[in-house]
Amino acid sequence: MFITFVDDNPASKKIPWANTLILVLNAVVCYQTLSRPDFLDILGRYGFIPAAPFRHMGIGIVTSLFLSTSWTQLVANTTFLFMFGKGVEETIGKKRYLAAYFLCGFAGEFAHWHFHPESTLALVGASRAVTGLGAMYLMLYPWGRMKWIFSFFGAPLLEMPSRTAYVMGLWALVQFALAFVPWAKMKWLVTPLSKLGGSVFTLYPTAGTAWDAHLGALVMGCCLFFLFPKSKKRG
Secondary structure: OEEEEEEOOOOOOOOOHHHHHHHHHHHHHHHHHOOOOOHHHHHHHHOEOOOOOOHHHHOHHHHOOOOOOOHHHHHHHHHHHHHHHHHHHHHHOHHHHHHHHHHHHHHHHHHHHHHOOOOOOOEOOOHHHHHHHHHHHHHHOOOOEEEEEEEEOOEEEEEEEEEHHHHHHHHHHHHHHHHHOOHHHOHHHHHHHOEOOEOOOOOOOOOOOOHHHHHHHHHHHHHHHHHOOOOOOOO
16 A cells, blocks of 8 residues: 655646656666665765765765665655645746755755764755755645545555645654654564665664754745745645
């Protein structure tokens, strides 16, 4: 059984090219890196490490936003980004959407660096950027219509109406679970699920789900909501 979400607000039929590009990049990078034997070296070079933020010419500040340490992390981030990314892109435009993705990510990194300046653990994943964009979507459509779709291997079984606030609440719960559930100690569950060249729940030593980074991205998302001009709201 799988649960997915769709934005049920009236929208144009235009392809959200910026959001699609971000989704594809996240998926391709995960596929190309997660199963590699030198993945820890990749995290060290391309993740964001507060103790050395400008090593390798600061490339990790950007590339960390596309690295994933587990399939669960990738699916969680891209599912929510797919869910509300189109609405944000249609409202603020492609260029501003791409700028928002990176600015929210950078704000999250700055907040994480501020609270953990000596940390040598890599901060990776799109979740901080997703948090900032999610805040923008929530402010645009706080009671917007959404659907919860229950499916079995792609075949939809049940659709339930929902609202933006409820789905974003689930996003917060998912991040809470990834941050505070001791997955590394639950090898009886994690080990059998470690397939396809990477752990479903990551066992790699990273900064994990950094709440301070999410807070920084959340603040940036709220600021961008007021700073970016917006087109006419949908339905």
